[in-house]
Amino acid sequence: MTRKQRRMTMIGAAGVVLFAAVGLILFALQDQIVFFNSPSDVAANSVKPGQRIRLGGLVKDGTINRGQGTQVSFVVTDGGADVTVAYNGILPDLFREGQGVVTEGVMNTNGTFDADTVLAKHDETYMPKEVADALKEQGHWQGDEAEAKTY
The missing domain is CATH 1.20.5 (Single alpha-helices involved in coiled-coils or other helix-helix interfaces)
Incomplete structure (x- = not known):
């Protein structure tokens, strides 16, 4: 050669x-690749059971139900649809009703979202860009676009 x-x-x-x-x-x-979905996307059956996604929206008032130990369930809404979320773990300190939340996990066959991660906003003007965009589309955005800090 x-x-x-x-x-x-x-x-x-x-x-x-x-x-x-x-x-x-x-x-x-x-x-490891996870895509963001709003409750309206989930309601439109665009998410298959067992598919890993991020679900974001607002925690619906009056829906937080604490079970035994660290088990909790709540409803995430974007104004157009609601999705029940089941989570077993310690919630962030800033997690509360009416606030923005992003959860990560999988959809069950019965329509419940099993979250393994829950993220809550850290101040009054913060909201993940995907959640803010979904809420703007639904007409439920309650902040000035110039003031909102997104990442």
Whole structure:
């Protein structure tokens, strides 16, 4: 083999290894990719049972139901639809009725959302961009767009 052929063989082998590494990384991360949905999206049956999603909206007044220990259920709404959320864990200190919340988990076959993560807003003007956009679409946005801090 000439020097040029050896060099091309090495470059080709390095390309194959790089391509395989990128493929393995993308395959490993496919379960970690989570998309945001509003309760209206869930009600429109765009979410399959068992699919991992982020659900965001407002905690509906009068719906927080604390069970035994750290079990809690509540309803997330965007004004157009409601989704019942079941969560087992410690809620954030700022979690309360009428406030913005983003939950992460999976939908059950019975229509209940099993959350494993609950995030609450940290001040009066903060709201995740996806939640703010969904509430604006439903006509339930209650803040000045210029003042709202989104990430």
